[in-house]
Amino acid sequence: MGIKCDVRRRRVILVLFIWTFLSIGTSYAPADEKKKTESVVHGVTIVSLDAPLRATIGRKIHIEIVIGNERASKATTILTVTCPTTKQQIGREAEMLEGLTSQKIVYAWNTEGLKEGTYIIRAELEKVPDETVIDDNVRQIEILLQQ
Missing domain, CATH: 2.60.40.10 (Immunoglobulins)
Known part of the structure; x- marks a missing residue:
């Protein structure tokens, strides 16, 4: 029972890690960076x-x-x-x-x-x-x- 608990705990941690990584990763988009770049126009x-x-x-x-x-x-x-x-x-x-x-x-x-x-x-x-x-x-x- 101790081994099953460790495996479940690891899976939960892995899922939380992946979910956190993906949610952080989706907050940045190249289009956002492009918008920032386009707003600065030299003359x-x-x-x-x-x-x-x-x-x-x-x-x-x-x-x-x-x-x-x-x-x-x-x-x-x-x-x-x-x-x-x-x-x-x-x-x-x-x-x-x-x-x-x-x-x-x-x-x-x-x-x-x-x-x-x-x-x-x-x-x-x-x-x-x-x-x-x-x-x-x-x-x-x-x-x-x-x-």
């Missing part, structure tokens, strides 16, 4: 935004922006560069990028008539169709203007 990005950290008032400051296309196909977007501190628009234009390429754009910011202080320069790309990753579409830097 365009601001690769870099460069300008001098300090500059002299009255001089033009060159602001260099490198934008990139993270897709394999062409993308068209609008790049806008502003100084929110003064509410100035420094530049705005449509940009067409081939797939998986980048492009450098340079603007000159006229600082004539500004006061000493710290100014924010902001570059922003409009999102492209179906793009879900948009946190890399905006960059900003600070420039200290002095006499």
